[in-house]
Amino acid sequence: MNNDIAEVIADIEKVACLINMQGKHNVFIYNQGHVNEIQIRAHLNGWKNNRDPFLSEDISYDINYKYFEYEKSLKALKRVRDTLRKLYKNGIVEGI
Secondary structure (H helix, E strand, C coil): CHHHHHHHHHHHHHHHHHHHHHCCCEEEEEEECCCCEEEEEEECCCCCCCCCCCEEEEEECCCCCCCCCHHHHHHHHHHHHHHHHHHHHHCCCCCC
């Protein structure tokens, strides 16, 4: 169970790095280990001041928290990963 979340987070960070290396778009990852939360912000055509990201997610992965919803967090992480993969592969994400 813990490995599933860790693997998807690792995938997100890898794809974000690849997107950033392409130079067209920017993805910011803030992994806050002290509260077990990851924040993902993705900007189409690069980051610009006063422009909101097209993707903005704050996802908890604190498995020790009494009210933690494992399936909900894993699903959200996979959705982000899949969106970033599309952006990396195609340079665009349809519907945005």
